[in-house]
Amino acid sequence: MTGSLLKIEGLTKAYPGVVANDGVGFEVAPGEVHALLGENGAGKSTLVKMIYGLVKPDAGRMTFQGRPYTPAEPRAARAAGVAMVFQHFSLFEALNVAENVALGMENPPPMGDLAERIRAISTAYGLPLDPARTVGDLSAGERQRVEIIRCLLQDPKLLIMDEPTSVLTPQEVEILFHTLRKLAAEGTAILYISHKLEEIRSLCDGATILRGGKVVASCIPREKSARELAELMVGGEFAATDRAGRVSGATILEVDHLNLPPMTQFGPALKNVSFSLAAGEVLGIGGVAGNGQEELLATLSGERPSGAGTVSLHGQDISDLGPNDRRRLGLLAAPEERLGHAAVPNLSLTENAILTGTVRRPLTRNGFLNMGAARRFAEEIIKGFDVRTPGPHVAARALSGGNLQKFVIGREVLQSPEVLVVNQPTWGVDAAAAAAIRQSLLDLAAKGAAVIVISQDLDELMEIADRFCALNEGRLSEPRPTEGLTMEEIGLMLGGAHGMQEAAL
Amino acid sequence: MITLIKRPTPSRFWSFTTPVLAVIATMIAGGVLFSILGKDPVQAIKVIFWDPLLGPNAAYFRGQLLVKAGPLILIAAGLAVGFRAGIWNIGAEGQYIMGALAGASVALAAYPAESHWLFPAMVVAGALGGWIWGMIPAVLKVLFGTSEILVSLMLVYVAQNFLAWAAFGPLKNPEGYGFPGSRNLQQYPSAHNPELFAGTGMHWGVVAALIAVIATYVLMQRHIAGFRIRVAGEAPRAARFAGVLPANLVMFCLGLSGALAGLAGMFEVSGPSGQITDSFNAGYGFTAIIVAFLGRLNAIGILLAGLLMALTYIGGDMAQLMLGLPTAAIQVFQGMLLFFLLGFDLLTHYRLRLGKGSK
Ligand SMILES: Nc1ncnc2c1ncn2[C@@H]1O[C@H](COP(=O)(O)OP(=O)(O)OP(=O)(O)O)[C@@H](O)[C@H]1O
Ligand SMILES: [Mg+2]
Numbered sequence A: 001m002t003g004s005l006l007k008i009e010g011l012t013k014a015y016p017g018v019v020a021n022d023g024v025g026f027e028v029a030p031g032e033v034h035a036l037l038g039e040n041g042a043g044k045s046t047l048v049k050m051i052y053g054l055v056k057p058d059a060g061r062m063t064f065q066g067r068p069y070t071p072a073e074p075r076a077a078r079a080a081g082v083a084m085v086f087q088h089f090s091l092f093e094a095l096n097v098a099e100n101v102a103l104g105m106e107n108p109p110p111m112g113d114l115a116e117r118i119r120a121i122s123t124a125y126g127l128p129l130d131p132a133r134t135v136g137d138l139s140a141g142e143r144q145r146v147e148i149i150r151c152l153l154q155d156p157k158l159l160i161m162d163e164p165t166s167v168l169t170p171q172e173v174e175i176l177f178h179t180l181r182k183l184a185a186e187g188t189a190i191l192y193i194s195h196k197l198e199e200i201r202s203l204c205d206g207a208t209i210l211r212g213g214k215v216v217a218s219c220i221p222r223e224k225s226a227r228e229l230a231e232l233m234v235g236g237e238f239a240a241t242d243r244a245g246r247v248s249g250a251t252i253l254e255v256d257h258l259n260l261p262p263m264t265q266f267g268p269a270l271k272n273v274s275f276s277l278a279a280g281e282v283l284g285i286g287g288v289a290g291n292g293q294e295e296l297l298a299t300l301s302g303e304r305p306s307g308a309g310t311v312s313l314h315g316q317d318i319s320d321l322g323p324n325d326r327r328r329l330g331l332l333a334a335p336e337e338r339l340g341h342a343a344v345p346n347l348s349l350t351e352n353a354i355l356t357g358t359v360r361r362p363l364t365r366n367g368f369l370n371m372g373a374a375r376r377f378a379e380e381i382i383k384g385f386d387v388r389t390p391g392p393h394v395a396a397r398a399l400s401g402g403n404l405q406k407f408v409i410g411r412e413v414l415q416s417p418e419v420l421v422v423n424q425p426t427w428g429v430d431a432a433a434a435a436a437i438r439q440s441l442l443d444l445a446a447k448g449a450a451v452i453v454i455s456q457d458l459d460e461l462m463e464i465a466d467r468f469c470a471l472n473e474g475r476l477s478e479p480r481p482t483e484g485l486t487m488e489e490i491g492l493m494l495g496g497a498h499g500m501q502e503a504a505l
Numbered sequence B: 001m002i003t004l005i006k007r008p009t010p011s012r013f014w015s016f017t018t019p020v021l022a023v024i025a026t027m028i029a030g031g032v033l034f035s036i037l038g039k040d041p042v043q044a045i046k047v048i049f050w051d052p053l054l055g056p057n058a059a060y061f062r063g064q065l066l067v068k069a070g071p072l073i074l075i076a077a078g079l080a081v082g083f084r085a086g087i088w089n090i091g092a093e094g095q096y097i098m099g100a101l102a103g104a105s106v107a108l109a110a111y112p113a114e115s116h117w118l119f120p121a122m123v124v125a126g127a128l129g130g131w132i133w134g135m136i137p138a139v140l141k142v143l144f145g146t147s148e149i150l151v152s153l154m155l156v157y158v159a160q161n162f163l164a165w166a167a168f169g170p171l172k173n174p175e176g177y178g179f180p181g182s183r184n185l186q187q188y189p190s191a192h193n194p195e196l197f198a199g200t201g202m203h204w205g206v207v208a209a210l211i212a213v214i215a216t217y218v219l220m221q222r223h224i225a226g227f228r229i230r231v232a233g234e235a236p237r238a239a240r241f242a243g244v245l246p247a248n249l250v251m252f253c254l255g256l257s258g259a260l261a262g263l264a265g266m267f268e269v270s271g272p273s274g275q276i277t278d279s280f281n282a283g284y285g286f287t288a289i290i291v292a293f294l295g296r297l298n299a300i301g302i303l304l305a306g307l308l309m310a311l312t313y314i315g316g317d318m319a320q321l322m323l324g325l326p327t328a329a330i331q332v333f334q335g336m337l338l339f340f341l342l343g344f345d346l347l348t349h350y351r352l353r354l355g356k357g358s359k
Helices: A044-051 A074-080 A097-103 A111-124 A140-152 A170-185 A197-203 A226-234 A293-301 A323-329 A349-357 A371-384 A401-413 A431-446 A458-464 A487-493 A497-504 B012-036 B041-054 B058-084 B092-110 B118-144 B148-168 B204-222 B224-234 B236-241 B246-270 B284-294 B299-323 B327-349
Strands: A006-015 A018-028 A033-038 A059-064 A082-085 A158-162 A189-193 A206-211 A214-219 A251-260 A270-278 A282-286 A311-313 A331-334 A419-423 A450-454 A467-472 B002-006 B350-354
Touching: A006 A044, A018 A044, A018 A059, A018 A206, A018 A214, A033 A044, A033 A170, A033 A197, A033 A226, A044 A158, A044 A189, A074 A082, A082 A140, A097 A111, A097 A140, A111 A140, A140 A170, A158 A170, A170 A189, A170 A197, A197 A226, A206 A226, A214 A226, A226 A431, A251 A293, A270 A293, A270 A450, A282 A431, A282 A458, A293 A331, A293 A419, A293 A450, A323 A331, A331 A401, A349 A371, A349 A401, A349 B224, A349 B236, A371 A401, A401 A419, A401 A431, A419 A431, A431 A450, A431 A458, A450 A458, A467 A487, B012 B041, B012 B299, B012 B327, B041 B058, B041 B299, B058 B092, B058 B204, B058 B224, B058 B246, B058 B284, B058 B299, B092 B118, B092 B148, B092 B246, B092 B284, B118 B148, B118 B246, B148 B246, B204 B224, B204 B246, B204 B299, B224 B236, B224 B246, B236 B246, B246 B284, B284 B299, B284 B327, B299 B327, B327 B350
Parallel strands: A033 A189, A033 A206, A082 A158, A158 A189, A282 A450, A282 A467, A331 A419, A419 A450
Antiparallel strands: A006 A018, A006 A059, A206 A214, A251 A270, A251 A311, B002 B350
């Protein structure tokens, strides 16, 4: 690799109360796959947003292809040859793939030509995608392909990907990596952010490690173990989860022949879902997101009432109780979508603690808010779950993705639930914090609570769950003990749909 | 070229500054308008903003200030609660009429009996009249998903026809020599809503407005119900997760704003206006929407905005009288206020950046 494509020196960006990037410098060569590593809130997203012209640096210099580079907005960055795929997709569900791609272009060619080019690129890079399909019908991985193809149409020199794999199945990850390697071989540099260290070890040529906004190390990921990488990120050692000392007790939660129509036009229906859950037990529900995971959480949390007799807690039918009545009985939930569902972006962390905390915590007196108590509760969550933020007065949307996730999980765990349902609990959370979250779920179970973990991450489920089942197209397989479960059996449970079977094998 | 950049958190500074800026910009643009119409702009602005408070005849106008501001604040306080939740009651004018009709009907049915219970009964009837009129769009929205904006607005015209029918029919004064309009409640002691302190313009409706300001402030800032209303406006899914039932929210917000508008109508018909006529309503219900936004949907802001709006009403009347400005010009002037407010409002959520756009 000769010369550098992108060179960054002394890049600094401060937000109120935090310096998100502090004198950051590194180089990316053409054709290099370069990883940005760091804990939640280390400043990775802020850094790439500056490169993509979304955030203006306070100080520092960038050089791109040997020329000074100061993108005022994403359009300027794109014109210079920088493209970015965001973690959250900006696609219109009701439009088809080609229309969505056209909407993102400054001068879209005629639809026919565009569809042709999409087809050409998608075959050239091994990203199967039909331009005529409606986006609402696509899986998360396919949606991401739309975003990637949208980038590739601009023939970028540098492609930035911020946590691209957290929503993908293992098989989709393989396809993505294949494409990225091909792109790199053709000379496109890739700046890659992920918390999945094994992926980084297999994909990336170099890595820059950020901590507290500063570059603390750079290394060649292949030459380090995942554990070493994680320790470079936190600057110390971190503990593995400990699942010792759990005995399951009596049945707490029972779901019986639960059927539900789809919530949205493109959503799946729940079909005949039945399972039961004992005290002290962790039930892992695997499967690709979008197969009824959100729907299942909504019916358990009480956001969507279900038919009489379908959900019961301690033998009491709670199917028609709302979220707060269920909280009172000890059934708590943490949805996967952090902004706008689990938390309100524009409200402070104190107010977000009030959002679900009033039933089990004395945050109100005769309906009047006790702001002091709410602030103390928020501070307790921040402290207990190591949420990196200047304080509880900060708006939820100013937190980094992983830190808000820690806050959301912490808020529910600290309310001592009897049953806790979490969906993608470590989505976007760094390795050390993910271990801490998993440990807190295990501790909860050790204290006698029942925990349901809905996750796409099979390793995570194998690590903490006592029993495992899979949710596929709204159907739930029979739960089986995780101990002694082979990958082959898991693959069969996942039902073969979406190619999960091969992937799991 | 100017580009807009979204602020990570809305600016507190600008949320307090924009109303002041909007008033100043309205004065400037209004001045230009008045000078095009051939009037001295400085004189016109002085007549509108200064004379009602501190001019030679201010003693009379100061009383008018509370009389006009009272209903505006009372209605806007209720509307703001719904607006915060994203529930758009545009029909306060109709609820105001129905409250006045309900209150006056109770009084006229009791006439000429005198009782201490009559006025409280009228208060209840007024609130109920407005509440029912507000609940119609609420129930239709909950049951059939109709737009509360359209239904509440259409019901204004229904209410207006009701008013005309009542003024010419059942509520007509039998001793009124055939003139349309009801008996004058100012001459019916038990039903009269009098000026409480001579010369201040303070009547029970103004008291109610102050109570409403304090109550909605406490509700929105200190009570869990107000918190949930705010969450519902910000993030509907999070609100459902927090246990808010959308149907209850719609009924609460439309019911509350309807009841407060009905009260405003009742206090008006039993006080400053005195009688039901076919032209009883004076647009308070619509102006209150402006007041609610001018006050940033915040109770204290609404108090100030209501006073300011009342001032432009009185000042506008004076400018018509003394300078011969056309009514339309005054209305344009009032419209400018909302226009500039919403325009400058951008600054609370966005930062302006001057610079070259690419191409
Ligand atoms: N718009 C903003 N306003 C205020 N603070 C912000 C804003 N965006 C980011 N921050 C802060 O800057 C720091 C870095 O955030 P950033 O999103 O870059 O982290 P990250 O490394 O991407 O973390 P994660 O892995 O959790 O996504 C955090 O402390 C965050 O709270
Ligand atoms: Mg990030």
